[in-house]
Amino acid sequence: MDREKVLRTKLYQLECHFTWALRKDDIDLPKVLNSLEEQLKLDHGKNKALARAYSALAYVKFLQGFQEEALNNLMTSVQLYIECHEEEFHKTLIVTYGNLAWLNYHMNNYTECESYLQKLQTINEKHSTEASSVPEVLGEKGWTFLKFSQKYYERAKECFKKGLELEPKDSECNTGYAIALFRTEYGGFTYTNSPTIKQLRRAIEMNPDDDVLKVLLAMRLLKYMRYDEAEILVKNALERSPDHPHVMRYVGKFFRSRGCVDRSIPLLSKALDQSPHSSFIHHQLALCYKIKKIQLLQEGNHHAHASQVQQIRDQIIYHLEMATTHTTGFITAMSDLALHYGEKPDISRAEELFQMTFQTAKEKNDSLYVVNFYYAEFQLLCKRCEALAIKHYKQCLKLCPGSSEWKQSCNSLKKIAEKRIRKNTQDGEAYAILGFLHKEKGENLQAIECYxxxxxxxxxxxxxRNLCDLKMSILPYKAKAQ
Structure with missing residues (x-):
């Protein structure tokens, strides 16, 4: 077997970015690059998080074809890790050395590649542990999955969980696991049994100076209407870290969720000054201005407020444009942007954006239900086409049961059907809409009645056909009851 093949066999056994199945199609490289560069700009000193960021940045640069830049970033990562631990063969270097072995292989520097494989063998012999079972490696793997793509969140959660099984008091794995749970836990839990709340509390106990964790806990407490504790956590985090960019952006989101947009907008604007390319902050600002727009419209006297509403709408469009520019494939922001062009009204631009968004969602196999919801809103509110609105609300319901868009689609379809029945008590299509709604909710007897x-x-x-299917579906239960 020739030298190249021998090296490749050894390289595939390593634990590093090159072997973690980070598919280029899953990753928004400009967004990840933005995020890593922002982290490097804001983090100071010599710490493991900084070293980890340089190693991840090197892999992004490699994917972009900048191998020399990637090499420089990896050498910086090595230097930072050695300064942290004052040794060349510490476990924290496993991933960076693995990346260096792979990168030198791709650059045809086979002697250098072999030297890093030798360093990894020395670490392995020193610690007598497989790299896949080293908490530091599992932690770095988990952070990479969290950073690189929403599609990898579940994998991140498993990495941190495994790391904690090996080292329960590892502070970084506790923090990572809390954030992974925060991003992946949806309905089905209560305040008392929420794994996210439990883990966030544990992570804060181990990292009492981490004010971002406190704000994340406050945001989760909002979901369970624990307002007093949430407000205390937010106040504490802001007092301790008033200029921390992530504290500002998450507190801004917290205030928006509480409906306090006049407290949210200044914080988010301040955070944007530090991170002008943050699609997250631009999107949060757009959502704040949407609340202001809705509040104005609810006051009535639309003619008097028309100019002010248009100014706010322009702000929304600006921030959504920025969010979609800095994160390609940001489906929710793209859909909302299209709807606001429809409201402007710029119907042709709205239609163009919606078609692009449908295509992106299909290509990425991601959030198609979101596009259907917004397109239904566009048809109903901007084009006054009830038939197409009904069609796309139904599509949303079929694609993602339980989502917020699913709930809003249910409410909209119910309103449409009930309004039609008030006008005409013999409107068969309206009763069929109600039948469809009951069917999607699992309320089969009510659905049968409506159909x-x-x-x-x-x-x-x-x-x-729907009626026959429903009747067939309840037959086994009737037979069982008898």
């Missing part, structure tokens, strides 16, 4: 009523006023093969 039967619909068929009493209108002949429709689709309604009849």
């Amino acid at each position: 039967e009523k619909a068929l009493s006023y209108i002949d429709n093969d689709e309604y009849l």
